[in-house]
Amino acid sequence: xxxxxKTFSIKGMHCASCVLIIEQSLKKxxxxxxxxxxxxxEKATVAYDxxxxxxxxxxxxxxxxxxxxxxxxxxxxEDKERAEKQKELKDLKFRVVISLTLGALVLWGGFPxxxxxxxxxxxxxxxxxxxxxxxxxxxGWVFYRAAIPALRHRTANxxxxxxxxxxxxxxxxxxxxxxxxVVQRIGTEPMPYFDVATIIIGLILLGRYFEAKAKAGxxxxxxxxxxxxxxxxxxxxxxxxxxxPISEVVIGDLIRVRPGEKIxxxxxxxxxxxxxxESMITGExxxxxxxxxxxxxxxxxxxxxSFVFEAxxxxxxxxxxxxxxxxxxxxxxxxxxxxxxxxxxxxxxxxVIMLAIATFVVWYNLGPEPALLYAILNTVAVLIIACPCxxxxxxxxxxxxxxxxxxxxxxxxxxxxxxxxAHKVKTIIFDKTGTLTKGEPSVTDVIAFDNGKENEVLRYxxxxxxxxxxxxAMAIVAFAASLGKSSSxxxxxxxxxxxxxxxxxxxxxxxxxxxxxxxxxxxxxxxGSPKKFYFGNRALMKDISIDLGAxxxxxxxxxxxxxxxxxLASDSDLLGAIAVADTVKENARQGIEExxxxxxxxxxxxxxxxxxxxxxxNKVGITRVLxxxxxDQKEAEVKKIQAENKIVAMVxxxxxxxxxxxxxxxxxxMGTGTDVxxxxxxxxxxxxxxxxxxxxxxxSKMTMKTIKLNLFWAFGYNIILIPVAMxxxxxxxxxxxxxIFASIAMATSSISVVSSSLLLKRFRLNGTxxxxxx
Amino acid sequence: MNETIVTISGIIGIxxxxxxxxxxxxxxxxxxxxxxDIIVEGGYSPEAISIPKNxxxxxxxxxxxxxxxxxxxxxxxxxxxxxxxxxxxxxIEITPKQTGEFKYSCGMNxxxxxxxxxx
Numbered sequence: 001x002x003x004x005x006k007t008f009s010i011k012g013m014h015c016a017s018c019v020l021i022i023e024q025s026l027k028k029x030x031x032x033x034x035x036x037x038x039x040x041x042e043k044a045t046v047a048y049d050x051x052x053x054x055x056x057x058x059x060x061x062x063x064x065x066x067x068x069x070x071x072x073x074x075x076x077x078e079d080k081e082r083a084e085k086q087k088e089l090k091d092l093k094f095r096v097v098i099s100l101t102l103g104a105l106v107l108w109g110g111f112p113x114x115x116x117x118x119x120x121x122x123x124x125x126x127x128x129x130x131x132x133x134x135x136x137x138x139x140g141w142v143f144y145r146a147a148i149p150a151l152r153h154r155t156a157n158x159x160x161x162x163x164x165x166x167x168x169x170x171x172x173x174x175x176x177x178x179x180x181x182v183v184q185r186i187g188t189e190p191m192p193y194f195d196v197a198t199i200i201i202g203l204i205l206l207g208r209y210f211e212a213k214a215k216a217g218x219x220x221x222x223x224x225x226x227x228x229x230x231x232x233x234x235x236x237x238x239x240x241x242x243x244x245p246i247s248e249v250v251i252g253d254l255i256r257v258r259p260g261e262k263i264x265x266x267x268x269x270x271x272x273x274x275x276x277x278e279s280m281i282t283g284e285x286x287x288x289x290x291x292x293x294x295x296x297x298x299x300x301x302x303x304x305x306s307f308v309f310e311a312x313x314x315x316x317x318x319x320x321x322x323x324x325x326x327x328x329x330x331x332x333x334x335x336x337x338x339x340x341x342x343x344x345x346x347x348x349x350x351x352v353i354m355l356a357i358a359t360f361v362v363w364y365n366l367g368p369e370p371a372l373l374y375a376i377l378n379t380v381a382v383l384i385i386a387c388p389c390x391x392x393x394x395x396x397x398x399x400x401x402x403x404x405x406x407x408x409x410x411x412x413x414x415x416x417x418x419x420x421x422a423h424k425v426k427t428i429i430f431d432k433t434g435t436l437t438k439g440e441p442s443v444t445d446v447i448a449f450d451n452g453k454e455n456e457v458l459r460y461x462x463x464x465x466x467x468x469x470x471x472x473a474m475a476i477v478a479f480a481a482s483l484g485k486s487s488s489x490x491x492x493x494x495x496x497x498x499x500x501x502x503x504x505x506x507x508x509x510x511x512x513x514x515x516x517x518x519x520x521x522x523x524x525x526x527x528g529s530p531k532k533f534y535f536g537n538r539a540l541m542k543d544i545s546i547d548l549g550a551x552x553x554x555x556x557x558x559x560x561x562x563x564x565x566x567x568l569a570s571d572s573d574l575l576g577a578i579a580v581a582d583t584v585k586e587n588a589r590q591g592i593e594e595x596x597x598x599x600x601x602x603x604x605x606x607x608x609x610x611x612x613x614x615x616x617x618n619k620v621g622i623t624r625v626l627x628x629x630x631x632d633q634k635e636a637e638v639k640k641i642q643a644e645n646k647i648v649a650m651v652x653x654x655x656x657x658x659x660x661x662x663x664x665x666x667x668x669x670m671g672t673g674t675d676v677x678x679x680x681x682x683x684x685x686x687x688x689x690x691x692x693x694x695x696x697x698x699x700s701k702m703t704m705k706t707i708k709l710n711l712f713w714a715f716g717y718n719i720i721l722i723p724v725a726m727x728x729x730x731x732x733x734x735x736x737x738x739x740i741f742a743s744i745a746m747a748t749s750s751i752s753v754v755s756s757s758l759l760l761k762r763f764r765l766n767g768t769x770x771x772x773x774x
Numbered sequence: 775m776n777e778t779i780v781t782i783s784g785i786i787g788i789x790x791x792x793x794x795x796x797x798x799x800x801x802x803x804x805x806x807x808x809x810x811d812i813i814v815e816g817g818y819s820p821e822a823i824s825i826p827k828n829x830x831x832x833x834x835x836x837x838x839x840x841x842x843x844x845x846x847x848x849x850x851x852x853x854x855x856x857x858x859x860x861x862x863x864x865x866i867e868i869t870p871k872q873t874g875e876f877k878y879s880c881g882m883n884x885x886x887x888x889x890x891x892x893x
Contacts, residue, residue: 084859084860088842142840142841145839145840145841146816146839146840146841146843146844147816148816149815149816149817149839150816150817150885151816152816152817153816153817153819153821153885154794154795154798155795155816155817155884155885155886156795157843157884157885158843158884159841159843186776208842212842328855329853329854330853331855332848332849332850332852332853332854332855332856333850333853334848334850338883341883342883345882345883345884346883346886347796349795349884350791350792350794350795350796353791353795354788354791354792357784357787357788357791358784358788360780360784361780361781361784361785364776364777364780365777365780365781388882388884389882392881392882392883392884393882396848396855396881415853
């Protein structure tokens with residue numbers, strides 16, 4: 001027996017009795033042990049033996065009760081969308097082929113010079129009417145079907161323009177065919193223009209076909225991200241390994257992953273080790289070694305070993321789900337640059353219709369003979385050339401491709417506005433610990449002053465530190481705990497040897513107090529009486545009026561090496577110092593250099609004293625350093641740089657420096673995609689690679705360049721070609737725009753905007769291209 | 775004579791287009807609590823809705839219009855861009871935290887709707 005639980009949606013319920021009917025019907029299925037239906041959420045949860053019960057059986061049980069179950073709902077809706085899109089494209093293609101074929105025949109029989117070679121039957125107006133009518137009202141029905149309901153809302157769009165333009169051309173031609181003598185009487189040669197109507201419809205439909213195909217490419221990133229999700233998980237239950245759908249994995253499940261398999265959900269390794277390819281999430285091509293206790297991320301691929309992990313996050317909580325949600329949200333947001341296009345497009349179509357009417361009047365009154373024909377053709381040209389779509393597509397398509405491109409490389413952008421502002425950034429402030437450095441400091445030196453004992457210094461310091469959660473404190477406690485043990489920690493050999501002889505035991509501490517940004521204090525009972533101890537930086541020593549005196553040189557020496565020195569004092573006596581150092585990240589220098597090349601000033605901010613800070617800054621190539629900044633002052637420092645009229649980005653871990661990230665124009669978190677970091681930041685770099693900061697700026701610059709080019713093209717196209725279609729060049733150059741050419745220009749303009757956005761996909765974010773599945 | 779008729783008709787036509795499209799009165803918003811069906815056909819009906827702040831409202835978009843123009847709905851203030859399959863109900867849940875007027879539109883920003891959030 002293989003018991004599983006499944007939850008799925010049910011549609012069509014109205015009341016509590018529906019719930020009972022469905023529950024009873026589901027329970028009747030052989031193998032179902034439990035069935036609960038919730039009227040409010042419209043969901044059923046069923047426990048059953050998967051050896052006996054299939055999805056089809058559940059479906060028919062619900063259907064027999066008179067309702068509809070959506071067991072594979074998500075898959076269905078995605079497949080459905082794709083199927084619908086394909087059907088639409090197929091239908092569009094058919095209409096294009098028919099209308100262009102019929103249109104070509106009409107054009108052959110009706111277009112001056114071409115008609116000389118055509119069979120006489122095609123020159124017959126009635127035959128032309130016969131060929132043009134299905135194009136106008138069958139192939140072109142898509143335009144009418146969209147324009148008529150819009151008119152009911154007193155709204156006009158692209159379709160309205162096409163409908164008016166082609167109806168005018170077709171209507172006039174039909175009139176000429178039926179009543180040639182009437183037209184002749186007003187002094188105009190009775191010549192129909194069916195070719196104009198049919199070819200315009202065919203070409204615009206063709207444009208729409210290509211546009212729909214290209215547009216599908218803009219949302220590819222999301223589809224690929226969704227596709228990364230594993231379908232099944234091999235869960236260890238009752239010492240047996242069973243494959244179950246991913247939706248049935250629960251928190252706490254132990255999951256076995258073999259080499260080459262995809263990790264189904266997020267979790268922590270409990271057995272075994274392996275090398276894991278996380279490139280699809282972080283963009284980082286090098287596989288990462290993971291062992292017992294390390295976290296693994298769903299959708300990444302196990303390269304070598306076999307291991308078991310415990311599921312800690314499932315469903316919408318997994319990192320992949322969070323990334324998908326974030327990218328979807330970014331693609332749904334609006335960039336400020338779009339405002340102008342929004343404003344223009346809301347007035348655009350009515351203005352074009354008014355211009356078309358004015359064109360008719362001017363040409364009819366002032367144009368050369370045959371004035372009526374000139375008036376009609378130029379009016380149609382104005383209606384057809386105008387392309388509001390290009391303006392509407394210019395920004396969102398580029399944002400969609402840009403945010404998708406970022407996600408491919410582990411750059412998660414919260415909204416379009418952040419992506420837009422990032423290209424204007426002039427200064428980037430880096431938090432030191434955990435951003436420029438690895439954030440895993442270790443003890444390098446323990447010094448006892450005035451013939452004191454080093455292990456005593458360590459013992460007092462570690463006793464105070466065990467209450468603190470600061471990374472430096474944790475390093476000291478870890479160091480103290482490792483003394484006397486055979487530790488694999490890379491410690492100084494001499495200290496370890498010494499530690500082996502002296503086991504460090506920690507004291508009980510009373511009246512513990514942490515002075516933010518300065519250090520710690522507390523009372524330790526020494527020989528029956530409490531003694532106050534202080535452990536912290538120079539600022540703390542200054543507060544308690546302790547002069548470093550002759551030890552200043554020793555401390556400075558350590559600081560010049562980039563080490564953070566914490567001083568231990570008791571009442572008014574200096575006891576010793578402990579130096580802690582953090583390693584600079586491998587890519588830090590390169591990342592900073594890349595930013596400098598982009599003309600951006602890097603700044604480092606830290607709570608460390610100036611000397612330590614400068615030593616680290618020199619290593620990474622930063623010259624401007626904001627040192628001795630208390631955590632709550634970081635926000636104010638960001639403000640100060642903003643006051644220099646600079647657009648400022650702040651890079652931090654997203655947890656300790658949330659206010660500074662929020663204050664910056666762009667807050668960039670170097671996180672692992674935790675909720676807190678994502679919430680605090682405008683942009684999250686899940687790969688923690690400092691080169692990604694420059695990549696983000698480059699992505700922003702490139703996306704904005706594309707948007708500006710798109711908008712310039714979309715606006716420029718309309719601003720230049722609408723007057724040309726109206727006949728602005730006729731008085732000087734005798735140039736007029738044939739409505740058929742107008743339709744070609746119109747169709748290519750929106751395709752070119754979408755294609756230009758798609759070109760962003762080819763843009764290389766890093767000098768060295770990272771491998772990515774997205 | 776013909777010229778005069780054409781000119782006058784043209785002027786009337788331009789005034790009509792201006793009045794018809796650009797002077798349309800905004801429809802009174804429909805007060806919604808909990809859930810509302812919004813029909814997508816040549817625009818959004820109801821075009822304007824008012825919903826309460828801090829409460830989750832379900833907007834059930836049903837696209838009856840086969841035009842590809844309306845196949846996406848974008849609610850930028852809520853960071854939502856959703857594909858609307860033809861003739862199918864798509865439920866978008868929003869929980870506004872601020873009062874005010876929030877516009878939404880189709881993917882190409884040609885058709886508009888409005889959500890008014892009240893206390």
